[in-house]
Each structure stands twice: as structure tokens, then as C-alpha cells.
Amino acid sequence: MGKQVTEMxxxxxxxxxxxxxxxxxxxxxxxxxxxxxxxxxxxxEGTVYALLVRIEQRGLVDVEKVPSEKxxxxxxxxxxxxxxxxxxxxxxxxxxxxxxxxxxxxGGN
Amino acid sequence: MGKQVTEMxxxxxxxxxxxxxxxxxxxxxxxxxxxxxxxxxxxxEGTVYALLVRIEQRGLVDVEKVPSEKxxxxxxxxxxxxxxxxxxxxxxxxxxxxxxxxxxxxGGN
DNA sequence: TTCACTATTCAGCGTTACTATGTACCAGTA
DNA sequence: TACTGGTACATAGTAACGCTGAATAGTGAA
Numbered sequence: 659m660g661k662q663v664t665e666m667x668x669x670x671x672x673x674x675x676x677x678x679x680x681x682x683x684x685x686x687x688x689x690x691x692x693x694x695x696x697x698x699x700x701x702x703e704g705t706v707y708a709l710l711v712r713i714e715q716r717g718l719v720d721v722e723k724v725p726s727e728k729x730x731x732x733x734x735x736x737x738x739x740x741x742x743x744x745x746x747x748x749x750x751x752x753x754x755x756x757x758x759x760x761x762x763x764x765g766g767n
Numbered sequence: 768m769g770k771q772v773t774e775m776x777x778x779x780x781x782x783x784x785x786x787x788x789x790x791x792x793x794x795x796x797x798x799x800x801x802x803x804x805x806x807x808x809x810x811x812e813g814t815v816y817a818l819l820v821r822i823e824q825r826g827l828v829d830v831e832k833v834p835s836e837k838x839x840x841x842x843x844x845x846x847x848x849x850x851x852x853x854x855x856x857x858x859x860x861x862x863x864x865x866x867x868x869x870x871x872x873x874g875g876n
Numbered sequence: 877t878t879c880a881c882t883a884t885t886c887a888g889c890g891t892t893a894c895t896a897t898g899t900a901c902c903a904g905t906a
Numbered sequence: 907t908a909c910t911g912g913t914a915c916a917t918a919g920t921a922a923c924g925c926t927g928a929a930t931a932g933t934g935a936a
Contacts (some may be wrong), residue, residue, distance in 0.1 A: 662778060662860045665922070669774025669891050670864065677871040687914050694866055705893050707915060713890090729901050729913035749872065751771045755779065756865060758805055762786040763858065774891065777923050796883050814924050816884060821923090838882035839932050 663698075673748035675709055676737060679719060680745055685737035685743050691738055710735060772807075777829035782857035784818055785846060786827060789854055797817055819844060828851050 677690060686707050693701045710733070713719050718741035724732045737745065789827060799815045821850035822828050831843045837870070846854065 660860065661922085662857065663863075664893060665778025665865055666782075666860060668777040668923080669771060670868070671893075674773075674868065674871060677868075681874060682775075684903095685914080691884080698867075700894090702894055703897075703915085704897095704917075708917080711916085715785060720837075722897085726913070728903080730915065731901090732900090732914070738813065739845060747769075749770060751769065752868065754772075754806065755775055758807075759779070759783065759861065765790060768887085777892075779925075794883080797913055809925090811925050811927095812884085813886080813926075813928095817886085817924080820885090835882070835932085839884065839920060839930090841883070 666697075668751075671705070672709060672713065673752060676713070676718065676745040676748060678740060679735055679737040680742065683722075683734050685724075685732040685734045687732070713741070713756070716749070776807075780814070781822065782816055782861060784815070785822070785827065785850060785854040785857060788846040789851065792831075792843050794833075794843045796840040796841070811814065817847075822850070825853075854860055 664758070675689060677681070678684060678692065686703075688705045689710075690701060700709050700754075710719075714721055714735070718738065719735040722734045722736070724734050726732050735755050782862065783802070784798060787793060787801065795812075795816050795837060798819075799812050801874075802815070812863045819828075823830055823844070828844045829847050831845070833841045833843050835841050
């Protein structure tokens with residue numbers, strides 16, 4: 659992936675994952691695959707796992723170990739109340755940014 | 768400023784500054800003031816100057832020293848051809864991100 | 877001469893995503 | 907049995923970027 663995307667993902671990827679989890683519980687491998695499907699072609703697995711550990715430590719998600727038919731047990735994450743709050747805060751910040759940038763884009767050309 | 772914004776600005780702030788410079792040449796102090804006006808309330812001065820040094824070293828801007836009436840000489844930056852290219856690339860990346868997030872936002876609730 | 881505003885610079889830090897690698901579990905197959 | 911490939915998670919080390927905090931320097935007004 660371009661370096662540009664990499665930098666832009668900082669702070670955003672967390673919101674993306676929280677948004678995914680707000681729809682349904684999911685586990686790391688699944689999330690990674692989904693992101694790649696969506697065009698985040700070279701998202702590193704390690705990145706997602708590290709992020710999940712982070713948001714778990716911050717208490718934004720609940721975790722449940724679920725046995726898998728095809729490999730080691732899955733760690734299924736689901737958004738809890740605190741996570742939902744954090745997600746809303748993320749959307750507010752995101753909106754602020756997009757508004758500023760939209761203005762710039764229009765005015766700038 | 769919230770930590771969330773701080774992280775989200777990574778990669779984005781550069782695009783913002785390039786977009787500003789695409790409209791008109793500007794110098795660091797001016798850019799910082801403008802950003803604060805636009806709601807990036809706690810943008811650190813050091814941040815903008817460091818960014819300007821970076822994009823100058825990458826050859827995205829041309830620099831001219833202009834004497835100021837009210838202080839030390841200003842370093843006025845203007846976007847060159849390479850910078851314009853980079854800015855377009857930034858908009859493409861930004862569009863990609865916003866599209867993904869817009870989808871998530873709609874589907875997620 | 878002191879203060880406030882303008883203007884730039886830099887060292888050190890924390891956070892985040894990437895790279896690279898390792899572990900482990902299971903199914904199919906030769 | 908041994909090998910391969912897909913599933914699933916974990917982590918140490920690195921680079922990039924924005925922030926903190928402070929220093930430096932020029933100008934004009936109190």
C-alpha cells in the first residue's frame with residue numbers, strides 16, 4: 659500500500675474496526691480479510707491484531723474465545739457501551755475533518 | 768486537541784497544507800494561524816514548521832525569503848509542479864478513504 | 877527596558893502502522 | 907508418516923508523524 663494511505667490510516671483504522679464491530683462481532687482474521695476485500699489491499703495481519711489488543715486493553719470491546727473448525731480458537735470481539743461511545747466520538751472527529759477538507763477542496767481549485 | 772484528532776491528522780495535515788498552498792503561497796506562521804481559525808484549535812506551531820521542512824526536502828514546494836515588517840524574515844512556500852502532483856495523489860487517497868468510511872457509517876447503524 | 881507580537885527552529889517523546897517472523901491447529905494427500 | 911496449505915493469533919523491531927516545551931530573533935509600543 660502507498661505510504662500515503664499508511665499515514666492516513668493512523669487514527670482512522672481504529673475507527674474503521676470499531677465501525678465494523680458495531681455491526682456485528684468479529685475476529686481478527688475475519689476483519690483482516692474483510693479489509694482486504696474492501697480495497698485495503700496490503701493491510702498487515704499484525705496491524706489488526708495489535709489494534710485489537712489495544713482496544714481490548716482500553717476496554718472498548720468484550721472478548722469471547724470461540725473454537726474454530728479450521729484452526730486455533732477465535733477471539734471474537736464485540737463492541738461494548740464504552741466502545742460505542744468511542745465510536746461516536748470518532749465519527750464526530752471524522753466529520754470535522756471531512757468538512758474542513760471538503761471546503762479546502764472546493765476553494766482550492 | 769483530542770488525541771483522536773492528533774492521530775487522524777497524521778498523513779492528513781500534509782495534504783491540508785498542500786491544499787492551502789495550492790491556493791496561494793504562504794509562510795509558516797500564517798498557515799498555523801489559519802488552521803487555528805479553521806478549528807484546529809491546538810495545532811502546535813512546531814508541527815507546521817516541521818511539516819514545511821519535510822515537504823521542502825521532498826521538493827514539493829519552492830521557497831522564497833521575504834522580509835517582514837513585524838519580525839524576522841518570512842519563508843514563503845509555494846506549491847510547484849511536483850507538489851501539485853502529490854496533492855492530486857493525496858485527494859485520490861483521501862477519496863478512497865472517505866468512500867470506505869461513508870459506506871461503513873451507513874451500513875453500520 | 878520591558879512587554880507583546882511576529883517568525884522560525886529543534887530535541888525528545890508517544891502513538892501508530894508496517895515488516896518479519898514465529899506458534900499452533902486442522903484437512904487433504906501422497 | 908510426512909508434507910502442504912489454509913486458518914488464526916502474537917510480537918519484537920522500525921519508521922513516520924504530530925506534540926511538548928523551549929530557545930532564538932526581529933520589531934514596535936508602553
